[in-house]
Amino acid sequence: MCWIKIQKWNKTLRYVIATLFFLSVLMSCKKNESQLQTDPFWNDFNKIELLNFEEDLTSTSITSINAKVEAINDIGVTHGESALKIVFKSDEKQTGIKIEPKTPIDASKLKDFCLVFDATNPGDFSTHLYVEITNHEGKTRTRSVSVPVNTTKTYFFELEGKYLRTDTNLRDNPKPWNIPSVQMKMRGRIEPIDFSKITSITFYTKNTLHNKEVVLDNVLLVETPEISNNYLVGIIDKYGQNAKFNFEGKITSDNQLKAMAQAELKQLEEEGPMGGRSTFGGWLNGPKLNATGYFRTEKVDNKWALIDPKGYLFFSIGIANVRMANTTTFTGVDFKNEKIRSLDPEEVTPEDSKGMVKLGKEITNTSYIAYPERNKMFLELPTYDDPLANHYSYRRKQHFGPFAHGETFSFYQANLERRYGETKEGEHLKKWVDVTLKRFLNWGFTSFGNWAGYEFYHENRMPYFADGWIIGDYKTVRSGYDFWGEMPDVFDPEFTERTKLTINKIAEEVKNNPYCIGVFVDNEKSWGVPGTVKGQYGIVLDALSMPAIESPLKKEFTRLLKAKYQDIKVLNEVWETNIINWSSLESGLNLKEQEAYTDSMVTDFSMLLEVYATKYFEVVHDVLEEIMPNHMYMGCRFAPWGMGKEVLRAAKKYVDVMSYNYYEEGIGKKYWSFLEEIDKPSIIGEFHIGTAVSGLFHPGVIHAADHNDRARMYKEYLNSVIDNPYFVGAHWFQYIDSPVSGRAHDGENYNVGFVTNTDVPYPSMVKAAKEINSELYARRFNSPISNNK
Known part of the structure; x- marks a missing residue:
């Protein structure tokens, strides 16, 4: 008799399936005549069979995480007589199964190996499936993939292997073998982890808008063959595309690029902007409210709204990162001339936001190949006397990756010059600005998102958001999860001075223009990760450990x-500590290694964190209010991993619009229930969906099955925002696909664009945008609206 133990994640019983199937019943069942076959590629290699859902599983615990689990003997069976069906529940932070053997899986005899399994999707929607592997040290690797509807495929990802030990500045590499199996894509960074012993495997989805289904079978660890030494050689063509993969829309000649550009320009001229919009993109056919000459917020019939400078209702729907700063990729070349690497201590623009750096002969004459493996990726790069050599640039530092600094190249800008020509310097960039604005107006967008290029600020054709970073030589503190960098010591007077420098620069760029909706300052700051005391209050613990002096x-x-x-x-009594005196506390108190914290400690940590966050938002708000009084403060675009209750409360006191970057399939009800308590206008600063059929090596954070599925998911995400009474906008990230060879900043090589790296729009996304945007205001304000003059 075969038993599978099913438990709820929080150890309270929800689904208890005492017996999923009996061996005697299975043996008497007629074998499925149309049984699907796994990819035969894996048959000839050493393997460890983990689960086939046939044999006695008493040594394995399968724990249900908010999911329904059942054994089936028809759909999705690829090995033997049965498989495991998982029904994932919508609007859950995590839903799936966790497999934990009683003793760790010993994979020490395998050299380089993969997790391999078969998956079938019998449901109505593609399933973005995540798999997390945990080793004996508690370290994890997570991969994900889109499982298309009505398909059965073999999926794999590497646990030990050659390229996991080498950082080539790609967020994920192409598939290492030409096989039918689908490679799951990396979540996080490529890095070596010892998986000789595996303690758990979790299959899950998260924060979905629909219930999803997947049938699992034939879960294996398989030893893999050697990867060719030429695996990453010549993978990028002259247009910056995937050289070894044919895909819809691939460019093969300059003439093709020019012809496509001419056809699109003709269409844009004939169609013109989407109708029904005010001068600033508001709802022309809606009520006219109080006009102040600048953007503002107002709650109208229990829905938060932006009001444009003319008094029309406005919803900010657009695309973020419409600029050239992130279009460059490292070439593997560097220069011996140190002048190119000089830093100005007074800079207020981080490396990630800088434009192109012109390289003179005094620099290029000192070039050398610093990273041969990287340089060999490119089939063709321009020589320094080529007309396209003006698209070379330089990065003095990288956020993370293998390059301290080096030469970069923008295939996107080179392709713009190929598309539009260049009779005088910079002409292709002026054409790009004009074409981009015509596209956005035709597609029905009402604004840019964050990080619009300064070139658009005074075109006065599309509202935008200004942005800035507070960087400088102020003191810092660490939260423990410092993904984008350390946090500022907001009580250091230098932080206030640097804030003034940043806001003054933004004000100079904006020039009090009413087309500027508001200002984002900083981005996805590492406030701490809620869930544990150390995670949520890392800033407090780090500060307490420092000397006050x-x-x-x-x-x-x-x-x-x-x-x-x-x-x-009194403090010692409630904290259960033995601090000698206040001077001892001032000199530094290290509580970071403490295993447990008293309730009074946690209460005080909470108070201190809110004081810290309040000071941050107060400083930025007050400087903005003084220097740019007519423009709203849009916050710092919170990431879900970094916004505890204290930080939200602090932000609420000072920002005009709360901003969040949220990479999921849409806005559900459970996670976002806190909006009711905050009751502030809110905006989604970033989201995206990508697909593996676009020629890039990584779809992005959220995956779709194909282009049509991507467009469907895009519309569903936006509708979930539009229908929420607290949101006043949502911004897709980003306008242009990441470089296929990885953006210089951190190696992201995602299919996240509305246009490709050859500046060709994705037709399915344009169609979806037009459909959403043409119905935007009617859907958002679908009930009678008061004329609140």
Whole structure:
């Protein structure tokens, strides 16, 4: 008799399936005549069979995570007589199964190996399936893939292998073998992890808008053959495309590029902008409210709304990162002339946001191949005397990756010059600005998102958001999850001075233009990760560990604790500590390694974190209010992994619009229930969906099955935002696909664009945008609206 133990994730029983199937019943069942076959590529290699759902599984615990699980003997059976069906529940943070053998899986005898399994999707929607593997040290690797509807395929991802030990500055590499199996794509960064012993495997989805289904069978660890030494050689063609993969829309000649450009320009001229919009993109046929000459917010019939400068209702729907700063990729070349690497300590623009750097002969004459493996990726790069050599640039540093610095090239800008020509310097860029605006107006967008190029600021054809970063030599503090960098010590006077420098620069660029909706300052800051005391209050713990004489933040925390407790003995009593005196606390108290924290400690940590966050938003708000009083403060675009309750409360006090970057399939009800309590206008600063059929090596954060599925998911995401009364906009990230060879900043090589790296729009996405945008205001304000003059 075969038993599978099913438990709920939180250990309270929800689905208890005492017996999924009996061996005697299975043996008596007629074998499925149309049984599907797994990819035969894996048959000839050493393997460890993990699960085939046939044999006794008493040594394995399969835990249900908010999911329905059942054994089936028809659809999706690829091995033997049965398979496991998982029904994933919608609007859950995580839903799936966790497989935990009683003893760790020993894979030490396998050299380089993959996890391999078969998956079938019998449902109505593609399933973005995640798989997380945990080793004996608690380290994990997560991969994901879109499982298309009505398909059965073999999926794999590498756990040990050659390229996992080599960083080539690609967020993920192409498939290492020419086989039918589908390679799951990396979540996070490529790095070596010891998977000789595996303690758990989790199959799951998260935050979906629909219930999803997947049938699993034949789960294996398989030893893999050697990867060719030429695996990454010549993978990028002269247009910056995938050289070894044919896909819809691939460019093969300059004439083809020019012809496509001419046809599109003719269409844009004939069709013109989408109708029904005010001068600033508001709802021309809707009510006219109080006009202030600038954008503002108002709650109208229990729905938050932006109001444009003329008084029309406005919803910000557009695309972020419409600029050249992220179009360059490392070539593997560097220069011996150190002048190119000089840094100005007074800079207020980070490397990621800088434009092109012109390279003179005094620099290029000192070139050398610094990274041969990287340089060999490219089939053809222009010589320095080629007309397209003006699209070379330089990066003085990388956020993360293998390159300290080096030469970069923008295939996108080179392709613009190929498309539109260049009779005088910079002409192709002026054409790009004009064409981009015509596209956005024709497609029905009402604004840009964050990081619009400065070239658009005073065209006065499309509203935009200004942006800036507070960078400089102020003191810092760490949250413990410092993905984009350390956090500022907001009580350091230098932080205020750097804020003033940044806002002054933004004001100079904007020039009080009413087309500027508001200002985003900073992005996805590492406030801490809610869920654990150390995760959520890392900033507090780090500050407490510092000497007050070196940390203005620690000095402020000490002052607040003194004011609350007066006597150190009282603090020791509630914290259960043995701090000698206040001077001892000032000199540094390391609580980072503590296993448990008292309730009073956590209460105080919460208070201190809110003080810290409040000071941050207060400083930025006050400087903006003084220098740019007519433009809204749009916040810092929170990431879901970095916004605890204290930080949200602090932001609410000072921002005009709360902003969030949210890479999921849409806006569900459970996660976003906190909006009701905050009751502030909110905006989605980033989201995207990509697909593996586009020629790029990585779809992006959220995956679709193909171009049509991508367009469907795009519309569903936006409708979930439009229908939510607290949101006043949503911005797709980004306008242009990442470079196929990885953006210089951090190696992202995602299919995230509305246009390709050859500047060709994706037809399915344009069609979806027009459909959404033509119905935008009627859908958003579908009930009678008061004329609140």
